[in-house]
Amino acid sequence: MVDEDLGIFRWSTRDYTPARRFEAYMDILCRQLIHATGDSPKRTGFCAEISSAQIGSMRVDSISGSAQDVHRTRRDICRQEKEEYYLIVSIGCAWRFAFDGTLVSLRAGDLVLSDSRYPQRFHWPDNALALSKGLPIDWVETWLPNPSAVVGKRINGDHGWGKVLSAYASQMTPERAVTAPLSSSILTDQVGALLALATGEIAAPRQEQTRYRDMHVRIVDCINQRSSELQLTATDVAASLGLSVRTLHRILAVHGDTFGRRLIDARIQTAERMLRSRLFDQVTTSEIGRRAGFVDPTHFIKVCKSHYGKTPAALRRDRGTSTI
Numbered sequence: 505m506v507d508e509d510l511g512i513f514r515w516s517t518r519d520y521t522p523a524r525r526f527e528a529y530m531d532i533l534c535r536q537l538i539h540a541t542g543d544s545p546k547r548t549g550f551c552a553e554i555s556s557a558q559i560g561s562m563r564v565d566s567i568s569g570s571a572q573d574v575h576r577t578r579r580d581i582c583r584q585e586k587e588e589y590y591l592i593v594s595i596g597c598a599w600r601f602a603f604d605g606t607l608v609s610l611r612a613g614d615l616v617l618s619d620s621r622y623p624q625r626f627h628w629p630d631n632a633l634a635l636s637k638g639l640p641i642d643w644v645e646t647w648l649p650n651p652s653a654v655v656g657k658r659i660n661g662d663h664g665w666g667k668v669l670s671a672y673a674s675q676m677t678p679e680r681a682v683t684a685p686l687s688s689s690i691l692t693d694q695v696g697a698l699l700a701l702a703t704g705e706i707a708a709p710r711q712e713q714t715r716y717r718d719m720h721v722r723i724v725d726c727i728n729q730r731s732s733e734l735q736l737t738a739t740d741v742a743a744s745l746g747l748s749v750r751t752l753h754r755i756l757a758v759h760g761d762t763f764g765r766r767l768i769d770a771r772i773q774t775a776e777r778m779l780r781s782r783l784f785d786q787v788t789t790s791e792i793g794r795r796a797g798f799v800d801p802t803h804f805i806k807v808c809k810s811h812y813g814k815t816p817a818a819l820r821r822d823r824g825t826s827t828i
Contacts, residue, residue, distance in 0.1 A: 526550040539580040544572040557678035560688030563638035574626040591637040600627040603656030613661030647696035654703040665701035685803040697753035731770035738763040771797040789816040
């Protein structure tokens, strides 16, 4: 079924008799996500849940359930209409992935990039939770110069940029993705930038930091100046600076930044200045949030509490004797 309000597809074995659950699961998997052939040591009593949402060019999937072996055969490949890469992260358990004759063991939090155009196998244990990002082939190739070199390779979720990518991908469930206060292009571009870093495309960050120091300052200044624009995107900033979007994300990434984080920081700093100024006493906190660039008042409150430990109203009350 589809949640009409959020645009999220949801499915559960709870709607089927125990005897039909595994077959129903494989059927919906093939029709909704990816053609595959599977088996499970727990066909009797098998359970699973699937949710999925389209975020711009990226599809975000969540799959949980009983132990299963899922094979992507050549017959399955021929039946698939849409070819994609899949960035997969497992939450809370180890699992195994076989690609091109190599079996890769992954720990909880590790990631792997798969290519739907080739045979592969997934071995999931009981109570596994997998979050998958369906990524268009041409989109991935704009971020990775040689995707085939990293397909099927373990991306360490405990170290360096892999840890950052794992944390980001783990948070991006279908529910959180569709309700995020940032645009779909910002969400997907951050996946691309972090994937490029995690797979080693940027091999010498210190040298690159020196090379791009001045441009990094210009990017940050531009974001700060335009942060109150409600629909501001990385594409807008890149175009105004004569950069490609990919280069903008690369420069931010080697300095430990992301476009989304810089944008949120700039907006909350603008809102703070207004909240602390008596010149804005007649302006509601919701309107201050909107003027700073926050479309959603609830998200404005959440960000304010995260940065300052106070709601916007409390921040205004506690400004002391300031007469800014």
